[in-house]
Amino acid sequence: MPILTEIKKQPMSFTLPVVGAFGAFAGIFVGTANGSTFLGILIGFALLAALAYVALEVLGTEREKQAKWGIIGLLVVLGVLLGGLPGLVLGGLFGWFFGWLVYWVGMGRYRAPLPPYLTGGQVLWHYSFRVLCGAIFVFLITPILVVMPLSFNAEDFFTFTPEMLRFDPEGYSLKHYRDFFTSSEWQQALRNSVIIAPVATLLSVSFGTLAAIGLSSEHVPFRRAIMAILISPMIVPLIISAAGMYFFYSRIGLQGTFAGVILAHAALGIPFVIITVTATLVGFDRSLTRASANLGADPVRTFFKIQMPLILPGVISGGLFAFITSFDEVVIVLFVGSANQQTLPWQMFTGLREQISPTILAVATILVAISIALLTTVELLRRRSEKMRGLSPG
Amino acid sequence: MTDATSDPDKIEGPTPDNALRAADAAENLGGPVLAADGTPLKKSLARALRMQKLRALALIAPLLIFVLVTFIAPIADMLFRSVENQIVSETLPRTVAALEDWDAESGELPGDAVFEAAYTDIFIAAENKRHTRLGTRLNYELTGVSSLFRKSGRGLDDIGEVYLDQFEDLDENWDEALPWAELMGTEASVAAFREWEAAEDAAREAGRDFDEPIPSFELRADISETLPRTAEMYQRFATFMEVEEEDSAFEEEPWSIVYTRLYEDLRDGDMSSYDGPRAEMLQAADALVDNPDFETVTLQDGFEEIDEDWLDPEVWRTIQTYSPNYTSGYFLNAVDMQKTPDGPALRDEDERIYGLLFKRTMFMSLMITFSCILLAYPVAYLLSNLPMRSANLLMILVLLPFWTSLLVRTSAWKVMLQQQGVINDVLVWLGLVGDAERLVMINNQFGTIVAMTHILLPFMILPMYSVMSTIPPYYVRAAKSLGATNWTAFWRVYFPQSVPGIGAGSILVFILAIGYYITPEIVGGTTGTFISNRIAYHISSSLNWGLAAALGTILLAVVLILYWAYDRIVGIDNVKLGG
Numbered sequence A: 001m002p003i004l005t006e007i008k009k010q011p012m013s014f015t016l017p018v019v020g021a022f023g024a025f026a027g028i029f030v031g032t033a034n035g036s037t038f039l040g041i042l043i044g045f046a047l048l049a050a051l052a053y054v055a056l057e058v059l060g061t062e063r064e065k066q067a068k069w070g071i072i073g074l075l076v077v078l079g080v081l082l083g084g085l086p087g088l089v090l091g092g093l094f095g096w097f098f099g100w101l102v103y104w105v106g107m108g109r110y111r112a113p114l115p116p117y118l119t120g121g122q123v124l125w126h127y128s129f130r131v132l133c134g135a136i137f138v139f140l141i142t143p144i145l146v147v148m149p150l151s152f153n154a155e156d157f158f159t160f161t162p163e164m165l166r167f168d169p170e171g172y173s174l175k176h177y178r179d180f181f182t183s184s185e186w187q188q189a190l191r192n193s194v195i196i197a198p199v200a201t202l203l204s205v206s207f208g209t210l211a212a213i214g215l216s217s218e219h220v221p222f223r224r225a226i227m228a229i230l231i232s233p234m235i236v237p238l239i240i241s242a243a244g245m246y247f248f249y250s251r252i253g254l255q256g257t258f259a260g261v262i263l264a265h266a267a268l269g270i271p272f273v274i275i276t277v278t279a280t281l282v283g284f285d286r287s288l289t290r291a292s293a294n295l296g297a298d299p300v301r302t303f304f305k306i307q308m309p310l311i312l313p314g315v316i317s318g319g320l321f322a323f324i325t326s327f328d329e330v331v332i333v334l335f336v337g338s339a340n341q342q343t344l345p346w347q348m349f350t351g352l353r354e355q356i357s358p359t360i361l362a363v364a365t366i367l368v369a370i371s372i373a374l375l376t377t378v379e380l381l382r383r384r385s386e387k388m389r390g391l392s393p394g
Numbered sequence B: 001m002t003d004a005t006s007d008p009d010k011i012e013g014p015t016p017d018n019a020l021r022a023a024d025a026a027e028n029l030g031g032p033v034l035a036a037d038g039t040p041l042k043k044s045l046a047r048a049l050r051m052q053k054l055r056a057l058a059l060i061a062p063l064l065i066f067v068l069v070t071f072i073a074p075i076a077d078m079l080f081r082s083v084e085n086q087i088v089s090e091t092l093p094r095t096v097a098a099l100e101d102w103d104a105e106s107g108e109l110p111g112d113a114v115f116e117a118a119y120t121d122i123f124i125a126a127e128n129k130r131h132t133r134l135g136t137r138l139n140y141e142l143t144g145v146s147s148l149f150r151k152s153g154r155g156l157d158d159i160g161e162v163y164l165d166q167f168e169d170l171d172e173n174w175d176e177a178l179p180w181a182e183l184m185g186t187e188a189s190v191a192a193f194r195e196w197e198a199a200e201d202a203a204r205e206a207g208r209d210f211d212e213p214i215p216s217f218e219l220r221a222d223i224s225e226t227l228p229r230t231a232e233m234y235q236r237f238a239t240f241m242e243v244e245e246e247d248s249a250f251e252e253e254p255w256s257i258v259y260t261r262l263y264e265d266l267r268d269g270d271m272s273s274y275d276g277p278r279a280e281m282l283q284a285a286d287a288l289v290d291n292p293d294f295e296t297v298t299l300q301d302g303f304e305e306i307d308e309d310w311l312d313p314e315v316w317r318t319i320q321t322y323s324p325n326y327t328s329g330y331f332l333n334a335v336d337m338q339k340t341p342d343g344p345a346l347r348d349e350d351e352r353i354y355g356l357l358f359k360r361t362m363f364m365s366l367m368i369t370f371s372c373i374l375l376a377y378p379v380a381y382l383l384s385n386l387p388m389r390s391a392n393l394l395m396i397l398v399l400l401p402f403w404t405s406l407l408v409r410t411s412a413w414k415v416m417l418q419q420q421g422v423i424n425d426v427l428v429w430l431g432l433v434g435d436a437e438r439l440v441m442i443n444n445q446f447g448t449i450v451a452m453t454h455i456l457l458p459f460m461i462l463p464m465y466s467v468m469s470t471i472p473p474y475y476v477r478a479a480k481s482l483g484a485t486n487w488t489a490f491w492r493v494y495f496p497q498s499v500p501g502i503g504a505g506s507i508l509v510f511i512l513a514i515g516y517y518i519t520p521e522i523v524g525g526t527t528g529t530f531i532s533n534r535i536a537y538h539i540s541s542s543l544n545w546g547l548a549a550a551l552g553t554i555l556l557a558v559v560l561i562l563y564w565a566y567d568r569i570v571g572i573d574n575v576k577l578g579g
Helices: A012-033 A037-059 A061-106 A120-150 A175-182 A184-216 A223-235 A238-251 A258-282 A287-294 A299-328 A331-336 A344-354 A359-388 B016-029 B041-081 B086-091 B093-099 B112-127 B131-139 B145-155 B157-170 B177-184 B187-206 B228-243 B256-268 B279-290 B299-306 B313-321 B329-334 B354-385 B388-403 B406-417 B422-430 B445-468 B474-481 B486-514 B518-523 B531-540 B545-569
Strands: B337-340 B343-346
Touching: A012 A037, A012 A061, A012 B422, A037 A061, A120 A359, A120 B354, A120 B388, A120 B406, A120 B445, A175 A184, A175 A359, A184 A223, A184 A258, A184 A299, A184 A344, A184 B041, A223 A258, A223 B041, A223 B545, A238 A258, A238 A331, A238 B041, A238 B531, A238 B545, A258 A299, A258 A331, A258 B041, A287 A299, A299 A344, A299 A359, A331 A344, A331 B531, A344 A359, A344 B406, A344 B518, A359 B388, A359 B406, B016 B041, B041 B545, B086 B093, B086 B131, B093 B112, B093 B313, B112 B131, B112 B145, B112 B228, B112 B256, B112 B299, B131 B145, B145 B157, B145 B299, B145 B313, B157 B256, B157 B279, B157 B299, B177 B187, B177 B228, B177 B279, B228 B256, B256 B279, B329 B337, B329 B545, B354 B388, B354 B445, B354 B486, B354 B531, B388 B445, B406 B422, B406 B445, B406 B518, B445 B486, B445 B518, B474 B486, B486 B545, B518 B531, B531 B545
Parallel strands: none
Antiparallel strands: B337 B343
8 A cells, every 4th residue: 555644744833732741641650759740740741842842843853863862861861860770771761762752743753654534533543542452462461571570589579679670680589490490399390290291292182183083084973962072171160170070080099190180181181182183184185195095005104194294283283282281280280189299380379379489480480481482383383284284375 | 063174965076975976876877886896886885984984983982982081970970979968878877767757847856766776877877987977968958967976976885885884783794805705606606716816825925926817706596586686786896896997896895885785685585595605694684674773774865965956856857858869958058048848948148158159250250251352352453453464473462371371370460469569569659559558459359350351361352353354344444435434334334243253252251260260269369259269168178079069060051051152153163272
């Protein structure tokens, strides 16, 4: 779409109030933190309006770089005066943002990506909507981001200490990670998790893939009923599965054993394998297996040489789902397992309930790193699978 | 799985179905078509079709069996436990039988037969250490029964001891193991025991180990005619000693209840004609019993002595009401009702908790679903209207929380929402909230709703996104060019097309929310917990498994109904994972 929107310098009567309003908004917080909200609003408004005037009227676009750096410098000095080291960082960030804002608003650059026919109100709505969505994304991601720096806390607190906010190296340490790697309880839990999750995954992947292949052939009696049974572990609330398994497994002597926990986790992982593998098989070209049989390969050879390589991405991503289900699972372990089968989530859960130590945050950070790795793998696999099946050009 | 590619009737090309149809058509034209080996083509095709079905089933079978055993059987077991109630009739078989004729409405105590049966049942249960379990079970229905049974387990000995003391005063032998065994046992078994004893003594003197088992006790036939009740109880005692305690009736004096039975037998019978072993001892005891000075207690008095509550018809009514093998009691409990003589009735106002909990679970799940819709709609809209590349980048921000461990996110919220937590610290630092009046945002409904909205938000965004990305942009443009305002174009044209996404996401989130356990447990405190927390409490703390199973069954029913609705609206097969 050719962009025909005209970009022109906005009149000062528009730029100054708008930029000033942003300044006033920031002023609310700076002012409240320093004692007077009203003064903050006033100074914020005046300061930003003045900066905008100087930047746009005196310096102009030719010396845009110098103007932006000037604003950053000014706000950094202000930040240091008001709040020390954290003030410096915040001042820098504010300076960078306002430097950009002044030119973005003043030179009318905000119009650039929009169709030329939009009214002022529509432009305002467009950007407010973006800001709203941004706030929701912040809500989604902040809790995960907050955990990470806190895990380097030198104190046993679940919050930022003044030292951390001053970026004092004393405020940071790896002690919670050391705790995790030296405490026998956590290490036992890690070992248990590393035993249970892969075995459960292996079980659900091998059974699940076979069944998915069976389900995808044309002639399966009672397909809907079978599908409902196989998917049911995903639908039934975990607490109910856990209750049922606790009752039943203690009847047959599996409660409190590794076998019991592994079987339970395998059952939970099966729906994920079934769903991903059947989805992959939908695009599978059946004439390939017929061709293979025609050329003299027996069914087993056909499966491993023809079918398996093609559906492998689906199998692996199903397996990853099953793995993360088991690796993350806590309700079932709490009931079906006993003290000997404590996994990482179990340890975290009891830790959170009794609030013992921020080692939990170190573990959480490690788990986030693991989930980022898994997410990347699944995403790559999904793209590869789509490419192989010709569903997307990407 | 009912799409075109897997429906046998819609596939074009060489499938057995199509071949069969072709064979049918050929047959109509003239004579049967033959396959290469000479069998009619129809037959050999039918065989191929059957083979294919069998192969598919053989591939599915291992998993199906696996899921049936590891998952469906436990669920079935839970359903069964919610109505199962064998414990009463197994522990108190005689009492249950005796109570059958008693009319609970009369307001009178049951007759002596019931006390007699209860004495035997509870005594045996106490020896087997099963009476406290039964007490706990009945305590769910009538508070106080638990301690009543616990006391009775110890107290019932007092009745027998009245007789024991008098018999013992008459003859020391009545308090000895061996004389009793001689009175009740066959001569052969007594002789075998004496031999064993002699062998053991010899071995001990020689300093050798001796681990021959004690010969087992056998009841003499004629004694069960002379002393029928005593013999029956003594036999039970002897078996119990051998099987449960790995001891022997030859070495332990009998239970106190045996003395009560002996008294009853002597009272009703005449021992003068008895000439077996220990005849004088028995005849002397008979004479003692016939003496008017012999002290007796009625069973009813004996029970009253233990606890006056036994004279409360309510206790007996509870036992009678809960004596059937299957009961609706747990379900009635789960909906705040109880059994009364006039049928099920609501409990007193202050005892109703489950109705409140169910209502709260529903309310909070709805709140969570609603806040998820509010937050997910703009995001899904933005994602589906951005260019592919930026949408994919932003999608990572949605998928990362989706893939992050539930416990990580829950602990993050605990960190954020605490009174000394990040949000409060920021608010205090900004001066919006005074240091003394930090907000209470955790361990209440607010904490649960915020944390669970965050946790379930991706489950709302993903279905909404997949629906919205199929909405063609030109409808809205057309509406606008026809003169609709922005709002009208959105509300009348875009929104109706996005409703399926809202529906799918809402049901999914609601189903997930209603059964959540971990997050409410950690951030919910007492006012922010769900019905699932109560189920967990009954399984691991109060041990009222039947009630836990009944609550679970109700929750399961709600989820299945919702799931059925989900299937009708969206279809099971459209469940997508990770976008």
